[in-house]
Amino acid sequence: MSEPSRGQQGVIRRLRAPLRGIGARLFLFMLGTSLVVSTAFAAIEAWAGYRGQLAQLDREVEQLGRATLEPIALSLWNYDDAQLRLQLDAIRQRPFIASVEVRELAADGSDGTVRARLGEHAAGESRTERLPLHYRRDGEDALLGSLLLELDIGAVQAEARDRALGILFTQAGITLLISLVLLLVVRQIVTRHLSALARAAERFDLRDESSSFRVRAPAAGGGDEIDRVMDALETMRSSLRSAYRDLAEANTKLQADIAARLRAEAAADHLANHDALTNLPNRRLLFQRLSHELAVAERSGTHGAMLFIDLDHFKTLNDARGHSIGDAVLIEVARRLRSQLREVDLVARLGGDEFVAVLPMLGELRERAAANARIAAEKLRLALAEPIVVRDEVFRLSASIGVALFPDEHGTPENLIKYADTAMYQAKTEGRNTIHFFERGLLEAMEERHALETDLRHALSEGGLDMAYQPLVDAHGGVRGAEALVRWTHPVRGPVSPAQFIPLCEESGLIIELGDWVLRTVLGQIRAWREAGLLGPQQYVSVNISPRQFRAPDFEDKLIKALHAFEVPPSMLVLEITEGVVLGDIDTAIERMKSLRSRGVRFYIDDFGTGYSSMAYLKRLPADGLKIDKAFVRDLGTDANDAAIVDAILAMGRHFGLTVVAEGVETEDQARYLITRNCALLQGYHLGRPTDATRFATSFLRQGTLA
Ligand code: C2E
Ligand code: MG
Ligand code: MG
Numbered sequence: 001m002s003e004p005s006r007g008q009q010g011v012i013r014r015l016r017a018p019l020r021g022i023g024a025r026l027f028l029f030m031l032g033t034s035l036v037v038s039t040a041f042a043a044i045e046a047w048a049g050y051r052g053q054l055a056q057l058d059r060e061v062e063q064l065g066r067a068t069l070e071p072i073a074l075s076l077w078n079y080d081d082a083q084l085r086l087q088l089d090a091i092r093q094r095p096f097i098a099s100v101e102v103r104e105l106a107a108d109g110s111d112g113t114v115r116a117r118l119g120e121h122a123a124g125e126s127r128t129e130r131l132p133l134h135y136r137r138d139g140e141d142a143l144l145g146s147l148l149l150e151l152d153i154g155a156v157q158a159e160a161r162d163r164a165l166g167i168l169f170t171q172a173g174i175t176l177l178i179s180l181v182l183l184l185v186v187r188q189i190v191t192r193h194l195s196a197l198a199r200a201a202e203r204f205d206l207r208d209e210s211s212s213f214r215v216r217a218p219a220a221g222g223g224d225e226i227d228r229v230m231d232a233l234e235t236m237r238s239s240l241r242s243a244y245r246d247l248a249e250a251n252t253k254l255q256a257d258i259a260a261r262l263r264a265e266a267a268a269d270h271l272a273n274h275d276a277l278t279n280l281p282n283r284r285l286l287f288q289r290l291s292h293e294l295a296v297a298e299r300s301g302t303h304g305a306m307l308f309i310d311l312d313h314f315k316t317l318n319d320a321r322g323h324s325i326g327d328a329v330l331i332e333v334a335r336r337l338r339s340q341l342r343e344v345d346l347v348a349r350l351g352g353d354e355f356v357a358v359l360p361m362l363g364e365l366r367e368r369a370a371a372n373a374r375i376a377a378e379k380l381r382l383a384l385a386e387p388i389v390v391r392d393e394v395f396r397l398s399a400s401i402g403v404a405l406f407p408d409e410h411g412t413p414e415n416l417i418k419y420a421d422t423a424m425y426q427a428k429t430e431g432r433n434t435i436h437f438f439e440r441g442l443l444e445a446m447e448e449r450h451a452l453e454t455d456l457r458h459a460l461s462e463g464g465l466d467m468a469y470q471p472l473v474d475a476h477g478g479v480r481g482a483e484a485l486v487r488w489t490h491p492v493r494g495p496v497s498p499a500q501f502i503p504l505c506e507e508s509g510l511i512i513e514l515g516d517w518v519l520r521t522v523l524g525q526i527r528a529w530r531e532a533g534l535l536g537p538q539q540y541v542s543v544n545i546s547p548r549q550f551r552a553p554d555f556e557d558k559l560i561k562a563l564h565a566f567e568v569p570p571s572m573l574v575l576e577i578t579e580g581v582v583l584g585d586i587d588t589a590i591e592r593m594k595s596l597r598s599r600g601v602r603f604y605i606d607d608f609g610t611g612y613s614s615m616a617y618l619k620r621l622p623a624d625g626l627k628i629d630k631a632f633v634r635d636l637g638t639d640a641n642d643a644a645i646v647d648a649i650l651a652m653g654r655h656f657g658l659t660v661v662a663e664g665v666e667t668e669d670q671a672r673y674l675i676t677r678n679c680a681l682l683q684g685y686h687l688g689r690p691t692d693a694t695r696f697a698t699s700f701l702r703q704g705t706l707a
Contacts, residue, residue: 012576025192027183031175038171048163053156057096061149064091069147070466073133076102076144081116087117091149098122098152102133104145109254124154171599191227197233204237206244213237275349277327278334286348286356290413293360298408304360307377308402308420309337311384312432314353317395319551320585329397336383341376357415365631369405370437377435378399385433396434400424401469405438410500429503445448452496455503459488467521468690469541472661472701475675475681479700481540483576483683484522485690486514515549519559523566525693526573534701542574542604546698547581556592560599570600576627578606579617586620593622604661609645618656625680626653629662633684637669650677 051639068091069424075083084102091100099119105113135142169471196215204211213233219226223270273285281289290306311333318326330353337355346358353478359376362369384399402424404416419438425446429435436442461464466489469482486495505511522543529535549555563570582589593603603623605618628649635642646662653660662674665684674682688700 021187022194023183023186026186027179030179030182032178034175035172037174038168041171045167049163050156053096054153055314057151057156060094061129061151062133064094064149065147069131069133072102072145076104076115076133076134082312084116084601085118088116092118095358096152096155097149098126098151098155101148103148104146105143115145118148122150122152122154123151125157125601127151127153131240139518170679189224190226190451197226197229199562201233202571206240211237244688256546260528268529278331278349280334280338280355281346281348283348283350286346286350286358287413289348290358290416292460294357294406294411294413294416296434297360300361302361302364303366304358304362304406305369305373305376306404306406306416306420307357307373308404308417308424309355309357309380309384309399310401310424310428311353312398312400312428314397314549316551317397317585318353319553320588325390325393325395329388329395332388332390333384333397333399336386337380340379340383345376356420357540366405370403373403373405374435374437377403381435382434400427400432401435401436402427403435417445425449425507426482440530449504452490453508454504455490455508456501456505456514457486457510459490460510460517464488464491465514465517466692467518467525468692469525469696470683470690471688471696472542474680474685475678475682478687480681481542481695482700483542483544483690484518484525485544486518487690502544502546505581506546511546511549512552515546516558518543519562520566523562523568523573526568527566528693529697529701530568530572531634532697534697537569537572540572540574540602542576544576544606545581549587550575550577550581550592556596559596559601563601570596571602574604574625576604576606582621586617590622597624604659618652623658625661627661627663627683628679630684633662633664633674634666635671636673637667643673646674647677650679655679 037629056698063121070085072084072087075081075087081283088100088102091097099117099121101117102115104112104115127150130153131149133144133147133148135144193216197213198213200211200213204213213230216226217228272282273282273288275282293304296302314326315328317329330349332346333353333355337357341347341357341359342412344360346356348356348358350356351644357376357380359373362372362376367495381399381401384397386394388397400421401424404419404423406416407602408416408419418441422445423436423438426442427434430436466487467487468487470485471479472481474480486498486502488498488501490496501510505514522541526535526541563573597603602624603622604627605621605623607629608628610629626649627645632642632645632649636646650660652658659680660680661681661683662670663683665671665674665682665686667686670684671682691699
């Protein structure tokens with residue numbers, strides 16, 4: 001059974017009140033006490049009365065004896081029975097005499113016959129008094145018989161009892177009356193106020209300003225105890241109220257503090273687990289969730305996929321257009337990724353332009369999961385390829401996506417990210433804007449690349465790199481200059497092609513350091529050749545500048561300073577750039593080219609015809625020359641298409657007033673073909689292989705026609 005509520009308890013108390021109330025208890029106490037006292041008093045009264053009566057009876061018997069014995073003895077002597085009866089009747093009239101009789105003395109001295117008798121035997125207790133009847137005559141005393149008085153003791157007792165009861169009832173009546181009056185008085189001056197106080201206390205509510213313990217006006221002629229209780233309760237109420245107000249105030253403050261702290265904690269927690277820019281989960285949260293997803297996948301036997309998403313050429317855009325544009329693009333990318341995926345999928349930003357999507361529960365069969373992962377990745381790729389508009393400017397991005405399925409035998413979260421990253425890297429080398437699934441072989445390749453990069457870094461700082469120079473020859477066989485090509489001989493692997501390690505440097509950023517080294521070395525070489533009179537002012541050395549190097553904010557500054565430092569006229573330096581330079585942000589690239597050209601530095605577009613070569617670019621780029629890629633030159637004699645492309649490039653160059661250089665000229669036929677079509681300069685094994693500076697000087701510069 002449940003405990004009665006506070007309200008119910010009040011009701012129960014009130015129901016018991018008539019019996020439990022102070023008035024009632026006082027009443028019962030008085031009644032009880034006076035009843036006990038009255039009863040005792042009545043009993044004593046009765047006992048004393050009874051004893052008194054008995055004594056009185058004894059005295060009466062004695063008196064009776066003195067007054068009546070002689071006349072009765074005379075009547076007995078005279079045989080005057082009538083007189084005897086009269087005498088006995090007179091005795092019998094007296095109180096408490098039940099019966100009276102006269103017996104004659106028998107001859108043997110014992111009680112003889114009854115001469116007269118009056119009255120009945122007492123119904124209750126009785127006592128018989130025997131009084132001797134003597135007859136005196138002439139100085140002689142004769143015992144005639146005895147007078148037997150039967151005393152009615154029961155009647156004496158009854159009378160005493162009746163008196164006692166009378167006393168008792170009177171006392172009880174008076175007590176009852178006084179008690180009742182007292183009850184009313186107590187109720188009037190005490191208990192009704194106490195009850196009112198109790199009700200006030202029951203109703204008392206700290207929040208209620210109007211609740212009060214002033215249940216009555218102060219008693220006339222100074223405060224009584226009730227007034228003192230009321231005052232005390234009022235004082236208590238007001239101090240409780242002020243304590244309550246303080247407490248409520250403190251509580252409100254505390255609540256606010258707690259809420260603020262909770263908010264701060266939630267915010268800190270969010271901050272610790274989310275990327276501030278995109279509000280996506282960060283690496284930390286990714287690892288947490290990933291461990292969980294891997295465990296679930298393992299247990300449930302379903303497969304999922306991790307997608308590693310890297311934006312293509314984002315760094316170019318960020319460097320060229322500033323971080324605020326970059327940030328806006330990243331926010332939009334994050335939004336697109338999130339909007340393309342399911343609720344259960346997790347999209348996180350690892351940093352920079354790297355995002356990760358974890359897609360759990362793609363299927364129970366690995367093949368099915370792979371197919372679903374490809375569909376999802378394709379969706380993301382397409383979503384990211386849509387133009388992004390930032391501040392009314394349209395940007396076209398693409399993404400390379402690597403996919404790794406899980407669970408995997410070595411599938412720790414770290415490994416899984418490495419796998420997806422590796423696959424992404426492969427997607428990049430496959431020409432970007434593609435999706436690649438992770439295969440075990442990839443990882444080894446990646447590790448190999450990594451090792452190569454470490455060795456290259458080492459070579460760069462330890463002087464393990466060299467420059468080779470390849471002659472650039474005009475239609476008359478005159479050496480007009482050289483292309484500087486970097487060379488690296490690996491201590492174990494032997495010579496490593498720049499075609500292999502330059503892209504590696506591009507990716508890692510090492511290209512900046514390497515590019516600086518190349519520029520310094522080449523400029524130093526130009527100065528040396530000039531000072532030795534081997535290189536004239538009409539000749540030049542062309543240096544390959546990779547896109548990332550060109551886009552570096554301080555590139556122009558560094559170049560100008562280096563030209564000054566090595567006292568090389570800018571006209572003796574040609575920068576070979578590829579169309580990759582302008583990808584992302586053509587305007588800034590054009591600005592930079594214009595600025596450098598105004599100082600006399602020339603630009604040739606390298607590998608022309610392979611990349612995105614578009615007429616639009618060509619028209620806008622302030623270039624001085626073109627280099628026809630060796631791929632078109634190689635099949636000049638055999639492939640009509642290549643011949644047509646070469647012809648078109650030559651025509652284009654003429655049209656825009658550009659110097660055209662043909663690379664990879666390996667045969668006499670190729671050279672003749674190009675010369676007859678007015679190709680300004682030739683470069684290739686047929687005219688001279690790249691070689692070190694000393695040999696280049698002896699082989700080409702001493703004999704070269706100094707213009
Ligand atoms: P590239 O600028 O197109 O350089 C021409 C490449 O063609 C050189 O390869 C050269 O050795 C090769 N070559 C020259 N004549 C012939 C020929 O007749 N037949 C064939 N098959 N090839 C010929 P290399 O030295 O391996 O360089 C490859 C690429 O590496 C270069 O292509 C250039 O893009 C890059 N590279 C080389 N050195 C540097 C450098 O110092 N800085 C930068 N950023 N890139 C460099
Ligand atoms: Mg080149
Ligand atoms: Mg080239």
